[in-house]
């Protein structure tokens with residue numbers, strides 16, 4: 001009897017929170033809304049330490065926080081959400097910690113592919129972003145499987161950055177772009193076409209083409225630049241994350257550890273973005 005009353009009360013509280021959230025989001029959506037929110041998941045180990053829990057507990061709690069952020073972003077109509085799940089620098093951590101994080105990643109990717117997961121419920125497309133060749137084979141295979149399995153989902157996108165660093169991404173894009181240009185030159189030479197006169201406008205145009213070309217080769221090319229970057233635990237460093245994509249991004253750094261992030265932080269980040277929006281539009285027009 002007590003169990004039934006308890007269950008009923010929980011369901012009642014759950015649904016009233018849902019309607020209150022929906023009402024809040026409706027008001028928020030009156031203003032300009034971000035299209036893409038990125039997260040640096042800082043403070044998972046500290047969360048476990050603060051609570052005298054085993055280290056891995058913090059990362060597990062961090063994953064749950066990722067899932068609630070994904071749910072709120074979906075409800076808000078934010079089409080892209082990116083997370084910095086594992087940097088290239090993270091490979092320098094102890095062998096046990098790297099192994100734990102890889103195992104956790106594998107377990108969570110497999111969980112995400114289950115029928116009843118949030119991914120399927122919301123129709124989220126998953127993208128793994130980074131130098132995936134650096135991952136252990138089982139994780140890489142699972143990541144590829146997840147991308148394939150969700151390729152037809154169109155409601156929103158979750159970009160998971162693993163074995164990622166922005167300098168690696170830019171280097172990779174520059175190399176791929178130069179290789180492309182080199183191939184074009186070789187092709188021109190073999191076609192024995194005449195070298196046209198080099199004018200200032202042509203150099204200018206070439207510079208623009210190169211820039212566009214680099215963008216075209218970045219790992220993040222499939223998403224628009226993020227509008228908001230949230231880094232938890234009060235840190236304001238970018239830590240080699242999305243350096244190419246954050247020129248006009250609003251940074252928000254709440255003083256909570258990542259597993260503690262909640263609805264109020266996300267709402268505050270969006271309000272902060274809306275405050276900056278007119279200025280951002282002015283800058284974009286000037287470019």
Ligand SMILES: CC(C)=CCC/C(C)=C/CC/C(C)=C/COP(=O)(O)OP(=O)(O)O
Pocket residue numbers: 041042043044045046047059060062063066084085086087090101104105108109160
């Ligand atoms: C499949 C999927 C989405 C998995 C995500 C799992 C997850 C939450 C990964 C976080 C990994 C990480 C190194 C976070 C940084 O916190 P930290 O370890 O640096 O903590 P600290 O800042 O307290 O030292």
